[in-house]
Amino acid sequence: MTVKKKKAVRLGARIFFYLYIIIMFYFVLLSERYGRETGYQTSHVNLVLFKEIQRFWNYRQLLSPEAVITNLFGNVFAFSPFGFMIPIISKRAKGVIAAVFSTFLFSLLIETCQLITKVGVFDVDDLLLNTTGGLIGYLVYRIALKAYRFWQKGKQKNHNSMEKEGRR
Numbered sequence: 036m037t038v039k040k041k042k043a044v045r046l047g048a049r050i051f052f053y054l055y056i057i058i059m060f061y062f063v064l065l066s067e068r069y070g071r072e073t074g075y076q077t078s079h080v081n082l083v084l085f086k087e088i089q090r091f092w093n094y095r096q097l098l099s100p101e102a103v104i105t106n107l108f109g110n111v112f113a114f115s116p117f118g119f120m121i122p123i124i125s126k127r128a129k130g131v132i133a134a135v136f137s138t139f140l141f142s143l144l145i146e147t148c149q150l151i152t153k154v155g156v157f158d159v160d161d162l163l164l165n166t167t168g169g170l171i172g173y174l175v176y177r178i179a180l181k182a183y184r185f186w187q188k189g190k191q192k193n194h195n196s197m198e199k200e201g202r203r
Contacts (some may be wrong), residue, residue: 036187048123056141062113063145064154079156081199087160110164111171114138118172119179131173136168 036044062068081087088107095103121128121137128137142165149155 045124048120052120052124055120059113059117059145060148064148064152073168078150078153080150081156081160084159084163086156087156088164107164110161111190112169114142114165115172115175116142118169118174119176120172121169122173122176131170131177134173134176135166135170138172139166142166142169 053195091098091103106170107113117138118134121134122130125133125137128134139162145165146161150157
């Protein structure tokens with residue numbers, strides 16, 4: 036890939052990333068669909084790991100499928116793009132530890148905003164699920180990068196063999 040193409044890809048990824056951040060804050064703090072129209076009178080906090088995950092799993096027959104899926108898998112799915120994009124837009128967050136830590140910090144920021152604004156719940160289970168989503172996104176990024184490099188190598192090999200054929 037040429038330097039010009041790399042810059043264009045990085046710029047496009049940055050634009051998409053910042054739009055993603057804005058959308059995440061909208062859904063977490065403002066969206067009426069997820070019950071965010073009014074804040075609580077007091078802050079709601081869960082500091083017991085696996086408490087909410089277990090509660091949603093144990094009562095899944097009593098809850099709507101949408102509520103169970105949103106709470107157990109929505110956080111993972113919602114944060115996967117963050118883990119995928121952070122190594123593309125950042126020069127420092129190329130490794131798995133940096134990408135996962137960045138995802139954790141972003142999740143902590145969102146949870147803290149929920150705590151301060153009294154919208155939603157500051158939940159350690161969300162931190163775990165969000166960070167897991169970031170890890171999955173990063174792994175998908177690494178697989179996509181390896182596939183792209185493999186494809187490029189095959190394309191280059193094919194190009195070189197065609198040049199050799201032309202010289203004969």
